[in-house]
Structure formats: structure tokens, C-alpha cells
Amino acid sequence: MVYMNRETLNARRLLCPLPVIRTQDKVKQLKSGDQLEVICTDPGVMQDIPAWCRINGHKVLETRSGDHEYIIILEVGGNG
Amino acid sequence: MLAAKTIMEQGVHVEGINFFTGFCVEGHTHAIRANDKAKPKRNNSLWVAEQLGMKLHIVDVIEEYKDVLINPKHGYGAHMNPCLDCKIFMVNKAKQWIVENDFDFIITGEVIGQRPMSQRKDTMPIISRESGADDRLLRPLCAKNLPLTLPEREGWVDREKLYDFTGRSRKPQMAMARQFGFDDYAQPAGGCCFLTDANYSAKLVDLWKARDGDKQYDLDDVMLLKVGRHIRPGQNFKVIVAREEGEGRFMQGYKKEFITMNCTSHAGPLVLVDGSPSAEDLFLAARITARYGQGRNAEQVDVSITDKAGSERVIQVKPFGTEEIPQEWYI
Numbered sequence: 376m377v378y379m380n381r382e383t384l385n386a387r388r389l390l391c392p393l394p395v396i397r398t399q400d401k402v403k404q405l406k407s408g409d410q411l412e413v414i415c416t417d418p419g420v421m422q423d424i425p426a427w428c429r430i431n432g433h434k435v436l437e438t439r440s441g442d443h444e445y446i447i448i449l450e451v452g453g454n455g
Numbered sequence: 456m457l458a459a460k461t462i463m464e465q466g467v468h469v470e471g472i473n474f475f476t477g478f479c480v481e482g483h484t485h486a487i488r489a490n491d492k493a494k495p496k497r498n499n500s501l502w503v504a505e506q507l508g509m510k511l512h513i514v515d516v517i518e519e520y521k522d523v524l525i526n527p528k529h530g531y532g533a534h535m536n537p538c539l540d541c542k543i544f545m546v547n548k549a550k551q552w553i554v555e556n557d558f559d560f561i562i563t564g565e566v567i568g569q570r571p572m573s574q575r576k577d578t579m580p581i582i583s584r585e586s587g588a589d590d591r592l593l594r595p596l597c598a599k600n601l602p603l604t605l606p607e608r609e610g611w612v613d614r615e616k617l618y619d620f621t622g623r624s625r626k627p628q629m630a631m632a633r634q635f636g637f638d639d640y641a642q643p644a645g646g647c648c649f650l651t652d653a654n655y656s657a658k659l660v661d662l663w664k665a666r667d668g669d670k671q672y673d674l675d676d677v678m679l680l681k682v683g684r685h686i687r688p689g690q691n692f693k694v695i696v697a698r699e700e701g702e703g704r705f706m707q708g709y710k711k712e713f714i715t716m717n718c719t720s721h722a723g724p725l726v727l728v729d730g731s732p733s734a735e736d737l738f739l740a741a742r743i744t745a746r747y748g749q750g751r752n753a754e755q756v757d758v759s760i761t762d763k764a765g766s767e768r769v770i771q772v773k774p775f776g777t778e779e780i781p782q783e784w785y786i
Binding site for chain 2: 388390391392393395396399416419422423426427429430431443
């Protein structure tokens, strides 16, 4: 049985590109197939984190927003 | 973008590196200001990387960059911009990166004569030399005007397919962009760093002066210089007045680090008070707060003062008149 690891990254109050940098650094510590939930307050992340995922081979599973928070859940791709 | 594309066209694998110093204009300002909602909130380096189909590594150099800004060996440009030292620093970081990640050489989009400080015929060799990149630094857009570099000598890239651009004109680059089919691209360099901005630089110098010349700073200092109207009535304190809703929302995040003020009898902006104000100073700051609210013409305005611990009190003040705030208070 394969166990999937899910972690959360608090990137509240950080403005782009810092949430992307923190996501990038966190993903380096994860394995392919792991999931990361990134919680932000900068709306720019809705554009930047999916773009970062696309160019680096990670998959965005979900994006949602509400109450001035923006949440992105991604799955780490092949290169980890 | 054009330099990377030029080299990728020769079949070379290219990855991007973007250094975040804390002074980058894009991203932050767009994110903070509600007025900028019409502009796309995209990070241009990510966007460029995606257009080119290459990986991008964004590197946080906020801490290391302090020494570049505070002690620039080659001095500042027109404002607080240490462009030459900055370029040397970044190329040096890129050199460290290529060694760690097994890459062979570095490319930049520099063009001789394009920028008055860091992109001159006499300063470009300084960047190669002092960064330690030496002949592993290739500038594809003006390579034909520069000595041979390692990737050219080794035949990794064909020098004949590189360019000989010079000067400030961006017309050759725009023509090249059209040739590559790029109909959208980031603003050409120069406007991408707050340190090249006169108003921002004045606020930074003021911050250092107010701290008796101590030039250390943290990211919050740098961020707050980007928002609000900064007014310094005395050496011991200044007030930062939010100019619009987005800035106000951003400044809310600093309520535990600053004394804050806002009008309660009328609508008005959030104000942060920085420094060590006396009771008299706070009264004066409250009059400034009232000046920028809807009650600016009222005889009396209620202003709430909240300390860092969250304890709140309300005082009544007469707003400053438009001409009553001395011009020299505005930073």
C-alpha cells in the first residue's frame, strides 16, 4: 500500500514571490506524490503558484479562496 | 527572455534563475494596491519561463543583499541603486548555482550601453571578473562586441548566431521579439527595482537617518516603504497613512508592531505610527490621521489610538488644514 504524505505551508502575509519561494523550498523536502496545501493572503499566488507548478512539473489539485485567504493544494511531480 | 531564447534556439538546455532582493517592484505593489487590480498579478519571471518552456528557480537573497546595498564597493547610481555591485552579486550567485547544479555557463540579457552604470563597455568586464564567472558569462545579445567566452570557444554555442546590439534603444530587441513571435513581454529593465526610484530612496535614507545611521533593515521595513504616505513630523516618529483600501488591508497586518490610528466619527484611512512618539506627538499624529479622513473639514474628529498590545482609546482632535502640514514633513 502506498502512503501519501500531506503537509501544510502557512504563507499568510507574504507577498509574491515569497509564497512561491517558500513553496519551492518546501517541495524540495517532499517526495513525488506528496501533497502540499499552501495558505496565502496575497491573491497573486492564484496566478504564480500554478505557473510555478506547470513549469516545474507539479500538479495543482485544487484552488479556492474566501475571507481574504487563498489556498492551493498541489501534488509533487516526478522530480520531487 | 530574448537571451534565453537565443541560446535555446541553438539546442542548449537553459534554466532560469530569478533573485528576490526585497526591492523588486513587480508582485508586491500589484498585490498590495487595490487600484492595480486591472493589471495582471503575474510574476514576470515565471511568466517568461512558462513562455519559453524552461524551469525557473527563484532564490531568496534578502539577507545577503543587505551588504550589497549598505556597502556598495562601486557606489550608488542616481538614487540608492547599487547597480554594478548588484549585478556582480547576482552573477556570482548564479556562478555558485551552476557549480552546485552541474551547469556549464551563465547567460544574461545585458547589452553594452543600455544602462548607465552596470551595462557599459568598461563595466561589463568588471562584472565578469569580480563575480568570478569570468569567461563562463555569455551575453548573447551583444556577444559579438565582446571577447570570446568559454561556451563560444568550446563550440557549445555558435558565435555567428549571437548578436551585436549596443546602446539604449530597444528597437532591435523589439524586432527580435516579433521575430520570435512574442507579442507580450515584461517592461524593459530599469523600472523593476525600487532602489532606482527617487521617492523610495528618499524614504530609505530617512529610515536610516531616523535610526541614527544604523543601516540594518528587515523585510518589513522594506515593505512598508512601498506603501502609504510617509510623514515625519519629528526625528523620533513618523506616520504612514494608507492611500487606499488595498494598502489599508496590508497595513492591518502590522497592528501588533505599531501604534495604529483611524477616525471613528468619520470614514478614514488606517495610520501606522513608527518610532517613539510622546503623548503630544500622538495628538499631532491624530490630527494628521483626521486630515486624511472624510472629516477633514469638520471642527472635531474622533480618532482611535490602539497600542501594540491592542489597548484602544479615542481622542478628539481638530484635523490639520491642507496647508498646515509643512512640506518638509513629507518624505
